[in-house]
Amino acid sequence: MAGKATVSFFTILCAIGASAQQTCKLTPLDADWPSEADWSALNTTLGGSLIKTQPVASSCYPGNPFHSSQPCEIVKKEWGYSYYHASLPESIGSPLYANNSCLPPGAPGYTPTKGCEVGGAPQYVVNATTEEQVATAMAWASERNIRIIIKGTGHDLNGRSSGAYSLSIWTHNFKNLDFDAGWRSPSDNRTEAAIILGSGHDWGSASRGAAKFGRVLVGGVDETVGVGGHIQGGGHGPLSSTFGLGADQILQVRVVTTQGQILVANEAQNQDLLWAIRGGGAGQYGVVTEYVLKAHPNPGNVVSCAIEVSAAGNDIAAKEAAWRGFAVLLASVPDLMDAGLTGTGMGLASTLQNASVSNPIRKASISINFFTYNTTEEKVASLLEPVRDRILAEVGNSTVTVNLSKPSTQPDFMTFFESVNEAPSGAGTAGLMTSRLLGRKELSDIPISTLASYLQRIMVTQDPTSTSLMVIGLQGGLGPRNVPEVMRGALNPAWRSAYVHMMSYGASIDSSLSPQEALDGAAQWLEETMEPVWREWAPGSGAYMNEGNAFDCMFKEDFYGASYDRLVEIKRKYDPAESLFVLSGVGSDAWDYDLNSAADLYLVILNQSLACAVHSPTSCSIAISCAWSVPRVVSVPSFLLVTSLFVPTVVTLESLIVSAGSVIAVIVVSPQATSSFIPIPVQGHFSIVSFFSPPVFPSPPFMSLLAVLLFPQLLQFPLSLRFELLALLLDFAHPGSTHFHHRGTAGCIVVTRLADADPNLSALVIDHLLPGAKTTLTYKSKKSESLADKEVAVPSGGVLGGGSAVNMMMYSRA
Structure with a gap:
């Protein structure tokens, strides 16, 4: 069984399988990550086209280590437009997929305490102008086991044009x-x-x-x-x-x-x-x-005409009739498209906020704007008037409004194209969608009552007080069906029989959660609520990958269909090192997707021959043993062992070797503790800091350290700066220490610092950390469960421990 690597915007970890291991991509925390000199040499080779990522919104965070190219006011003004993000090397229009790493005030997901960091953005960007630059950079990164991502000039609704710890190839300049x-x-x-x-x-x-x-x-x-x-x-x-x-x-x-x-x-x-x-x-x-x-x-004589159906009343009869009218309109689409019409539509289903328990029907409205080319207004009207009449016959005397607009004509397609692009497109909104390709058998060959039921079930919302949105694209039909075989490629075969590409937006992003937790919650809701409706309504059909559920459990079938297996072989041929991978992409099931692998501050590096177990007897004490079958060598710029728990604890650490310039802190918060202590062998220059368990509460300097580590919301500093401050605080408090005592632990946690400390920051340590120290701590389990009477066993290759500002204790199995 092959192991999996974790694709994270903050870290990449590897879980070792029984017989094979997937090679993890490097991060700046690995000893083999290229040095600054290596990157500089690459930049020279590329003729100066290499850009070190500087988040554009960093100008909104005074004192940060970045150098944004634009003032904060401009960033805030332009942030909501797609063209703005397309013009920047590192920015994406859906920053949720970059873990909202550096947002300007007012942007969706912004919180002043999160700060600004590179986070989910690439480490470096190649602002390429020649194919040779792309080739050199791609080979260089692939040989060094660095992830590569590609960013063009548009937008990606599923975050595929960004990725942490990656080298980005920006194709913006290829405009011949x-x-x-x-x-x-x-x-x-x-x-x-x-x-x-x-x-x-x-x-x-x-x-x-x-x-x-x-x-x-x-x-x-x-x-x-x-x-x-x-x-x-x-x-x-x-x-x-x-x-x-x-x-x-x-x-x-x-x-x-x-x-x-x-x-x-x-x-x-x-x-x-x-x-x-x-x-x-x-x-x-x-x-x-x-x-x-x-x-x-260029087609001429573009004629447009719209049909709108909406419930005018709030009574049950009107609502039910509107859904049937909606169904009649959609059932007519295959015949209309075979007659030459195309178009786009939008459906809305109102909130359930005021609906009674006995009347849970949403009030629906739909409008489809049909258009076609090289025709007349009379011809279009003759196609749509019978559809209007069928809808009126279906809704009867109910209070449902059915409108057929007067046809309008534009001289050619490009005039039409300019008319629909008069306003700039938005960006930065947060949400998940789900979609399906629907053919004649799903639209016209089922009873109207059945189609109306499917529409009601697919137009629901995770938040019952919000309005459901559906977008209807008439982009299939004769065009895709009649493409010559010589021009056909890996496109999902479902397109060849589809008429409608239907998108439903009902999942919510909870801004009170971390981006990963919010995405997980929305994705789970889609999988449990909406995907089953598609699979019942259109089994064996597919979805358009650019506008679909990025977390679809059946993405291989839905996005690629019968083409998938061949695509896997082609990808292996042209990208044997798997340097390119995207969410729900070919071969992406070999990688785990997790924005929170590092849980804001902590990188757990217990991934080689590690056996950890927690045994909790009824006395509510905890015994932890972390041992490596062979000496575990940690080669990172710096790391931290963080341990804390308000219960009696016994701990044993064995065979850990540190082989890098590092700062090590052992944090203990446990009024009652005994310890079995083995010193850590050390290779290299570093400081080992000693802290002791206090009788009641830690001293203010100790609490300052904990505040930096565990409660980053107390500081409006980016992640890299917080670690720099931490390093200075440790050296300031305990210079030259050569040993430590270990009392009490909640796991074996290794934390990394991303940048070397700047001596000029010492004033910030004194001025901002010590005076603002807290004197109390609150710990919360990820699942709010007591550790008493629990037993957690983690197999070899597993991870025990973790942490973040709100989830200090987090136990997971590999």
């Missing part, structure tokens, strides 16, 4: 664009009108560039959507029901692999890589620097 009216396929000499497009474009610049040649591309309806991730995930838009999806337009790509190869993939060479890029998911096989895409004539 040209038109070839007779691009020739190397496999069969057929010619195609094509746009040659750099991967750094968003669909706004790409579409306007193509329009200069009288052509359109199959891109996203939102101009801020980036070309690369959109196409590689499938890529739907207002033209996809006519010409196929974005992935179906790819004629050729240029790809840089993690091994440093610069490859051309088309129908004559590297065909497997081309197949994977055509819908097999972004950020997984290599860095695409250039696309050759099919270019289509």
Whole structure:
């Protein structure tokens, strides 16, 4: 059984399996992590294109060690817009997936006590302008076992364009664009009108560039959507029901692999890589620097017309009739799309806050804006008027409003595209969605009452006092179905029979929880409440990976379908070191996803041949033994052993060797304790700090230390600065100590400091830590359980211990 590595925005840990071990990616806490000199040498090799991450919102935190390029007022003003994050090397539009590491005041998830740190952002970014720079950087990182992530110019709703302890390849500058009216396929000499497009474009610049040649591309309806991730995930838009999806337009790509190869993939060479890029998911096989895409004539005479259905009354009859009217409209969609219509829609289901127990039906409304090209207003009206009449017949005399708007016409597609992009797109919102691809059998071939029931069940909310939102995309149909076999790739086969891409937003992000806890809660609710409805309604169908539930337990089937197994083999071929991996990506089940592996402050490094056990007799005392079968060598910049518990405790530590410049503190809060003490052998220069268990409460300096470690909300400092302050405090309080006593423990916990201490910070230690010291402590178990009469056994390779500001005692099995 293969072991798993943990993909964390704060740390990467490895759990060792019985017969094999997955290689963990390096972090700055590992001895093999490149030195500053190594990174500097890489920067020189790259011609100065390497950027050390400086969170842009760090300007909102005075005294932090970063150097933001923009003042805080500008950051706060622009933070809510997608284009702003796309213009920055490290920032992402969904910062929840970066553990909200550095937010400006007023942003969703901001708390003044969290501070600012690199956190979930990459350590370094390659601001690449050439393929050679990408190749050099990719090979360099892959050879050193460093994770690589790819960021384009758009946004990623599932956080796949960022990752802690990674090297990011930013393709923002690859913005070449040209038109070839007779691009020739190397496999069969057929010619195609094509746009040659750099991967750094968003669909706004790409579409306007193509329009200069009288052509359109199959891109996203939102101009801020980036070309690369959109196409590689499938890529739907207002033209996809006519010409196929974005992935179906790819004629050729240029790809840089993690091994440093610069490859051309088309129908004559590297065909497997081309197949994977055509819908097999972004950020997984290599860095695409250039696309050759099919270019289509700019459609003229774009006619739009909308149908709206809503419950006008609050009575049960009106609510039930509105859901049936909703179902009639959706059941009509396959025929309308076969007749040439496409469009987008939105459904709302009102809060249940005022609903009685006997009447739990939400009040629903839906509107679909249909449009098509090269037609007339009369033709569109003739298609939609019978649908309106069927809805009216279904709702009868109930108080339901059914409206058919007057058709409107725009001269061509690009005029239509500009009209829907007049306002800038938002960013920074927090939430999870779930989605499904629905075909004729799910929409038209079931009774209206059954379809209405599915709609009610899928339009629910985790918070019953909030409104449910559904987005309906008419992006399937004849376009994807009629794509020639020669152009088809790894795109989820469910697209070939789908008409509708339906998204439902009902999961809530609890801002009182950590980002990981909030995501876990929302994901669990989706898995228990909404995913079963999709699986009952559309079994064996799939979902669009770019707009789906990133934590879907069946992501292989839902996002990739029958293509998955082949994609695994292709990924192994072109990324053998697994330097590229993303949430719910190909092969991602070999990695654990956890924003809180380090629990804000603590990195647990007990992962080699460790056997720890906790035995708690009825006397409510605890005995802990932590022993390594071979001497455990800890090679990190610095680390901390933290132990504390208000119960009688016996502890034994054996065979621990420290081999780095380190600061070691043993923190004891236990009025009654006995100890079995074995000194720790030491290699290297460091300080060992001794603290003793006080009769009642610790002294103020001791409490100051605990405040820095356990209660970071007392300090408005970033993580790296808190550890620098800690190191200074330890040296200040106990300079030159060479031994320690160990009394009382809640586990074996190793904590790392990310930066060397700055001597100039000594004044901050005295001025800010000691005067503000607390004199009481509160400990809370992760599950609020007493440790009395508990027995926790952790197998070899497991982890015992952990901690954060609110969860000091956390026991987990590997």
